[in-house]
Amino acid sequence: MGKARTDVHNFNAGPAALPLEALEQAREELLNYGGSGMSVMEMSHRSAAYEAIHNRAEELLRELLAIPEEYSVLFLQGGASLQFAMVPMNFLAPGRTAAYVLTGSWAEKAYKEAQTVGSVRVSASTKDDNFRRIPSLDEVRTEPGDAYLHITSNETIGGIQWQVFPDTGAVPLVADMSSDILSRPLDVRQFGLIYAGAQKNLGPSGVTVVIVRTDWLEQAATNIPAILRYSTHAKNRSLYNTPPTFAIYTLGLVLQWVQRQGGVAAMQRRSEEKAALLYGVIDESGGFYRGYAEPASRSRMNVTFGLVTPELEKAFLEEAKQAGFVGLNGHRSVGGCRASIYNAVSLDDCRALAEFMRDFQRRRG
C-alpha cells in the first residue's frame, strides 16, 4: 500500500523535506507557468519569463541573508562536491597554501580534493575526538600568506555545528554551508566565499548556491577551463550555460516560503525549538539515548545519537520506520541514528519524534 504524505515524518538528510506550500505552488504552476502556456521546464533559459524567475531567486536570497552588494550570488551545478575542487582551482595559486579545518567527513573530503590541486595544510582538526566537537577559536590557526581558510559550518554526518566563526583577518574565510545555510542570520562580510548544495535547506538537488566577494573572484586563476571559473558565471549572472532552471525556480519558491515565515531569524528560532525537543529527550533519558556530539558543538540541523545497545538501536530504527519516521538511520559511514531537522521539517514532526522516543524508552528501557 502506498503512503500518503500525512503518513510520513520526513527526517531525510538530503535531499530532504521541502515546504508543502512550495510544492503545492509548483504543482499549481507545473503545466502552465504564469500564463506562459508552458512549464518552467519547457522554457528557454533566455526567455523573459525565466529571467524574472532567476532574478527574483537571487534578489530574495540577497534579501534573506542580507548579502552585501560587493558579493556575487551564483547558481551553479555539480553540488557542493564540485565546490571542493572549484575553490582551490580558482583560489589556490602556486606557491600559496590553503588551510583547512577538519571537523568530519565533509571537511575531509574538501581537504582531500584540494590536495589534488595545490599545497594545503590542516589548520585545526578534531579527528582525535572522533569529530564530536568543533575546535575552539584559539585552536584555529591561519598564517598571513594563506590563500584562504576553509571550514564546514555544519557537519551533516557527525551532527556538529560552528556556533561562532573564526575571525581570519585578511585571510579569506571559505565555508561549506550546505546543511545549515538559511537556518540562522549571518554576517556575510566575515566570508570570502560561501557555498551550499541546495538539497538540504534551500530546495531540490541540482543547484548549488555560491556567494563570493566580487573583488576576490576577480583575482582568481584564469588558466583553468572557463566553465570552472567563478568569474565566468559571475559575468554571465549564472547564465553562461543552461542553468538547472526548474531547481532554481523551486529554490525561489522555498525562499518565498522562508520570507513568509519571517525570514532567517524565524528559521533560527524554530530550529532552536526543534533541536531542544530532541536533545531534551536524549539528555533526560538517563543514558538510554546517547548524543554523539559534545553539547557545546551540537548541530541544530542534524541530531545524531545512538541507543544503549546495538540491539535496541536496531529495534528503535525498525519501529520508527513502521511508525512513519523516515530517514533516521545514521549515515552509512558511521551508523547510529540521525534526525535531520532542516527548515522545512515542522515543529510537529519533531514533537511526534520526541514523543515516539519517550514512548520507546518507556516500553524498552
Ligand SMILES: *Cc1c(COP(=O)(O)O)cnc(C)c1O
Ligand atoms: C550534502 C553535503 C555535501 C555534498 O553535497 P553534494 O551536493 O552531494 O555534492 C557537502 N558538504 C556538506 C556539508 C553536505 O551536507
